[in-house]
Amino acid sequence: MISQTETKKEENAVNLPEAKFSDMKINPKILKKLEELKFTVPTPIQLQTIPVGLEGGDLIGIAQTGTGKTLAFGIPIIQKIMDEKQLALIVLPTRELALQVDEVFQKVGRSLGITTAVLIGGAAFGPQMAAIRRHPQVIIGTPGRIIDHLEKRHIKLHACRILVLDEADRMLDMGFAPQIKEILKEMEASKDRQTLLFSATMPDYIAAIATKYMKTPLRVEVARAGSVAENIEQEIYFVKKDQKLRLLEKLLQEHTGSVLVFSRTKYGAQKICKELEMSGYTAAEIHSNRSLMQRRQALDGFKAGKYRVLVATDIASRGIDVTGIQLIVNFDLPESPEDYVHRIGRTGRAGQKGRAISIATSDQQHKIYRIEMLTKTKMKVFGEAKDLPRASQGRSHPSEQRHFFKKRQFRRGSGGANRGRGGAPGGR
Numbered sequence: 001m002i003s004q005t006e007t008k009k010e011e012n013a014v015n016l017p018e019a020k021f022s023d024m025k026i027n028p029k030i031l032k033k034l035e036e037l038k039f040t041v042p043t044p045i046q047l048q049t050i051p052v053g054l055e056g057g058d059l060i061g062i063a064q065t066g067t068g069k070t071l072a073f074g075i076p077i078i079q080k081i082m083d084e085k086q087l088a089l090i091v092l093p094t095r096e097l098a099l100q101v102d103e104v105f106q107k108v109g110r111s112l113g114i115t116t117a118v119l120i121g122g123a124a125f126g127p128q129m130a131a132i133r134r135h136p137q138v139i140i141g142t143p144g145r146i147i148d149h150l151e152k153r154h155i156k157l158h159a160c161r162i163l164v165l166d167e168a169d170r171m172l173d174m175g176f177a178p179q180i181k182e183i184l185k186e187m188e189a190s191k192d193r194q195t196l197l198f199s200a201t202m203p204d205y206i207a208a209i210a211t212k213y214m215k216t217p218l219r220v221e222v223a224r225a226g227s228v229a230e231n232i233e234q235e236i237y238f239v240k241k242d243q244k245l246r247l248l249e250k251l252l253q254e255h256t257g258s259v260l261v262f263s264r265t266k267y268g269a270q271k272i273c274k275e276l277e278m279s280g281y282t283a284a285e286i287h288s289n290r291s292l293m294q295r296r297q298a299l300d301g302f303k304a305g306k307y308r309v310l311v312a313t314d315i316a317s318r319g320i321d322v323t324g325i326q327l328i329v330n331f332d333l334p335e336s337p338e339d340y341v342h343r344i345g346r347t348g349r350a351g352q353k354g355r356a357i358s359i360a361t362s363d364q365q366h367k368i369y370r371i372e373m374l375t376k377t378k379m380k381v382f383g384e385a386k387d388l389p390r391a392s393q394g395r396s397h398p399s400e401q402r403h404f405f406k407k408r409q410f411r412r413g414s415g416g417a418n419r420g421r422g423g424a425p426g427g428r
Contacts, residue, residue: 019047025054027079033108043068044222050075058217060210061198066349070104073164073196078109081137088162090140093171095120095292102140119145122292143179150186158189168206169199184213201338232348233355236368236379244359245275248331251357252281257326261311262343264332269311272331276309283309314339320346330358333367337374
């Protein structure tokens with residue numbers, strides 16, 4: 001029962017000496033591989049979840065992306081396969097994330113005899129069928145494609161002993177609840193199943209899953225659900241709708257590093273990318289209209305520095321695990337405060353400073369208020385809109401800020417202020 005769930009928070013461990021992977025009951029062969037890969041000190045989520053995973057207990061891990069979750073469940077899975085010949089299923093929201101998780105398993109587990117199959121939409125069935133016929137010990141996949149293989153009787157889950165639901169809140173937000181329930185139903189016959197659930201937030205529907213399908217899970221929080229890293233500077237700019245592209249270009253002019261831009265729609269992402277390319281920026285786009293190969297090329301190019309700007313939608317962005325992203329721009333505000341947490345969690349990783357800038361119109365104050373309520377932080381407000389009453393004050397807002405560009409100079413340089421183009425990206 002979720003009401004019986006034990007809770008273990010990071011502050012319980014902050015006074016302990018720096019731990020190492022070698023302090024845990026990890027197979028020496030795995031430890032040797034971790035050392036080869038320069039993994040010696042576990043992250044907070046790894047420190048608190050790996051022992052539970054090795055013991056076979058159910059677990060709810062509340063942690064943001066980029067905190068080392070893959071090894072947090074990957075190490076226990078690899079060890080249980082080596083020691084007990086167990087099988088595992090890892091379910092996650094996007095193709096990109098599935099491929100990145102598989103990459104970690106390949107690096108750590110391939111030399112230890114661990115075999116995987118990646119079952120994702122947008123890819124041909126043939127190679128996936130070939131991988132299944134090799135009897136993989138770990139299946140990594142997205143909910144829809146896993147259901148496809150179940151319905152075609154390509155796979156059976158009754159023998160699976162470990163289930164991982166990674167980024168569970170995002171999967172349910174994306175409408176995968178029916179598929180998740182079907183997968184859980186298929187695994188009901190699996191006796192002594194261990195379930196590891198990871199999520200950045202803890203909404204009621206996640207608690208409901210824990211209550212129904214998990215056995216007194218230990219809840220580990222390395223950060224408060226919905227929190228954001230303190231080293232991320234959060235800012236909000238209020239402009240008129242047709243000034244958003246001009247502002248984005250100004251932000252790119254004053255910032256020199258890699259930038260991840262979020263659009264609410266795939267058509268918006270296309271237009272933003274096109275406008276940036278016309279202005280001389282190297283940019284790529286990731287959204288559902290792009291093929292799997294195109295998305296991989298865009299992401300790989302962004303990682304390699306070929307593209308300075310990556311424009312993405314929320315759905316396609318899951319699985320973007322790139323180190324060194326210095327700036328996040330919310331060209332459009334997200335649909336939910338939880339999406340905001342997921343978005344800006346891609347900067348400020350590994351203790352580095354990050355910056356997250358949101359662009360909004362004055363009639364979106366209620367969205368900002370909801371974000372601030374969830375994150376328990378206040379954004380720095382730029383432009384004349386900083387003098388507007390906040391949504392929490394219950395007052396209506398004056399007209400849009402008509403003189404933002406005319407009256408306010410940006411902090412570094414002012415070149416190109418008149419290069420803007422009218423019209424904000426739109427369409428679903």
